[in-house]
Amino acid sequence: MGELRADWRLRLRREDAYGPICGAGVLVDQYTALTCAHVVGRPDAVMWLEFAENSGLEPVAARVPPGGWLPKSEGREDVAVLRLDSPRPRARPAPLEPRLWSGMEVYATGYAEGFDEGMTLWGRVAGASGERVQLDAVTRAEVVRKGFSGAGVCTRPHEGRPARVVGLVVSWRGDMGALLPENNRLAFSYLIPIDRIAELSPAIRELSSPAAWDHGFEKRLARWFDDPDEDPVKITVVSPGSGKDRSLRHLLHRAHLVCRGGGSSRPDLADHALSHIDFPPGQYLAYWDWLLGTKPPPAQVPALAPGRQVTVLVDGLDEEPEPGPLIELLARLRVLGFRLLLVFRHEGGTGWSAARDDLLRPALLGHADALLARLERAEFSRAVRFDVVDSASLGSVSETADRRRGERRAIDDLTDPQQQLARSRRLIRTLRADLGRSGGRS
Template sequence: MAAGGGAPADSWMRTPSWAVRIRGADGEIAGAGILLTPDRVLTCAHVVDRTADRMTAEFVGAADRSVPAVPARLDGDAYVPETRDADGDPSGDVALLRLERPRPAEDSVRLRKLSTSTREVRMYGFPYEHNGGIWFRATAVGGCGRDGQVQLVPASPGELASPGCSGAGVADSDTGEVIGMVLSGQEDRHGNRFTFMSPADTIVGHLPRLESVTTGLSGLDPRLRSTSDDVVPGLLDEPFAQRLAAWLSDDGSRVKISVVRHGDAARESTLRRAITLADRESRPPVSVDRAFLDPPGTVPSVGGHDLAVHASGRTSARIAERIAERMGLWQRPEDPPLDRVRAAKGTLNLVVVGVDEAVDPPAVLDLLAVLRAGGSRLLLVFRTDGDCCRRARDQLLVRPARERRARLVDRLREITGPLAGELHERLSAVVPQDARSFGRELDRELVAAHAALADLLRADDRDRERDREGDQEQDRERDREGDRHHGPGPGADPDRYERLADRVAGRLGTSLAELDRLRDRRDELTGRLRSYQVLLQHRLQGEEDPAVDDLYLRAHALLSARPCDVREAEAAVDAYTRRVDGYGDDRGHGGYDDHPGRDGYGDHPGRDGYGDHPGRDGYGDRRGGGA
């Protein structure tokens, strides 16, 4: 049972009791809903709009296999219509219905607040073709828009949420907990198919009364929530706010480290403001409007963090437990929370304030290193730029960046060395089909790979020089400014170079495979030419035909050339074999088929197209026969 009543979707083999099919006054299916209490159903506002205020809630997962139909109406003012700002970003679209007759309490389900990043989910909706209900699978890939909505990518093209699915519950595949509600499914002009959901935090932000039917802790530590005092003019550190907003809007940096000292009212206020604006549940409604009057670039994306915790006075174990709870890692409570976090498949965007004020800061850093290695993004705030902060920079920024760069250097060396060597070896053997563009494009890519490798090696040299000089003052200044990502030196962009390496390695792999196919085809043609030569020798019985000999010599020369133009050689071999086959037609022979067991080499030991006659290579010593 879910906490507080209602069962999660613990089995995908049966229809969930909380799934509701909603019909309008015309009897048509308007959408879906979620039974949150015996007499309350959550759905989309646009589903209510379609029903002409006369709705029937049908419970397709009832225990007695019947489908009870209960009249429903809007529950007072619990209605937040979908609105779109000037950029077309949607917001709202949630509503609560009241049933005329209650349903069994055990049929209801509570919403669960969980992080949504990279989470596999299922939805139970009522599309027209399956109006009895069907599961759809998807993966949550990230937030979108200003309202904290989450984009879902269908597991297969046919699993896009379609009309009849709006308002459906979104259940976490691992835990069965209902973590949100389907809003809509869309297909863009390029054929890309998407589904969007509103997670539990966003729903509660729109309808605070649903807090009582929601489990899971808030993603925002109360000590980090912005207050009315934070809006005092002059308390906004605009450059700091812009850096925070950039990270919370996913500027591409995995880890950001900042120093906010006690007593620095502007930076403390700016930090609380950014964290609150990025929280789905706590952000003020006006912040989702493009007309929000705060300075440009200082308003982060809603949903920019999954969890923001205050580490002051807390142990690493308590922080790990909080993270595990937010990620839904409670299936093995006997395991230490750090082990559960380490084994987790998912990731999250985590904010930790006061890292150096935790009970055991080194252990907290070890926990954060585990999260970073698993793909999570980290915004870490220290109160001083002391040893703990410097260790964090080394452990979470400098060392991983250098290790990443070392892996990239090794990969680029492999690409520009052995793989490029294999390519040139293949090119010396066969001619690619589009030789001019083939060579030009690959040469350009390999030149770029060589340049990237040289740039990364120069960054290595700069780092070694910096280490020798022990530039600690530069480190402190960087920390005071809130640092940014410590990458592989100026000018060396690992993200760009990794994309380059992926592209070049992929193109090299495709090119090598193409050249290998051509080389294999060349070898097949060589064998075919030899077998037909043996067949011709048998048919001519010592006679000579200069014309067919010329065809053979041309094909042989083309196949022996390096590099070999396989298409031209294939045409020459085809011309020769057609001529040889013509001998069979002219003389009443049926080619291969009238020689049982003869596969082009015959049943004569040693005859491989050259025979057992020394010096005969198809056109050498012709005593007694010829080619």
């Protein structure tokens, strides 16, 4: 089934955090939200955006930026684009869908009087009503009402595919003019479709395009952050201004340390890295100097606490004027057990070969060795559990690991770096599968 809660569904208050609830909104990226102009009231108003379905996200103030005011009074569609005072990258934005057709089953969640925590109503797309689209509800009680304006109208969620926002609720209309839909003989809801909003707002046009996001990249990168068995060093190419770049912006918060090529200092990175390490009292400068390469390593180089994962993300390594010293610092962080995500803005950019040879290749070979050791332990443990270890079987209980160790030695015999990388990745995938079958996967 689809998601029960969504970060992108917003509850809006006017002027301050304690103002009355005045409608709903949709988060479309970490800086931007959509609602109705009549919910905002006037273009200089300050709105308070609450993440009603995720209490872990802090509410934030928002304002209408230049070009974001599209009120009905100007012959347009009663839309306001809001710019958040501070970004919310941890919030997952709404997937926008510009396609809409008659008969589509949709739903919207709003904040009508007495339903501050939200109420959800269902309907079907009926047909065009000027630039708006009519929604038919099953009963008049399911027609939208005050408190729904600005709510995202969503497609029906399906397994493996989240609900997509096809428009914003803007109004309802009854044939008798009664205050509540159910007190009219006929009543209908109305939405403004995303494709119409995109015609009016360049920002929404960009965010609703097929290339706005790279969700496959998001999933792969989220898996890398979540799974300690993934490669300890990952290199990716992210072109500036691409959908992949926008997706990366929403994942930067997953890293413990972020270093920007050409913009962050190595001393700052060394200092922040040491805050994650338990070094002996009074030895801060010794470790700091070693990380910066000005002095030899201390007698005892500490590692991270067992089971602890600390990730360093270098954003734009090829934008570093002299990447060599930074790569050397990153290599020392690898000695301490830090994981590295290296983002290049152009394939083959400055520092590419050094990052591959001095960071990626040693990390993959070391990771393969660690997985091999785990596989040997898992096979021996399994043999013990099944009482098959005796003087005659000691040489065969780690048969798979022995075979994989032969494959590992063959990699050392290769002289081509690209072949070494390809074979290392293949061996790591095989070892992960072996560990899954043997019950040794952590």
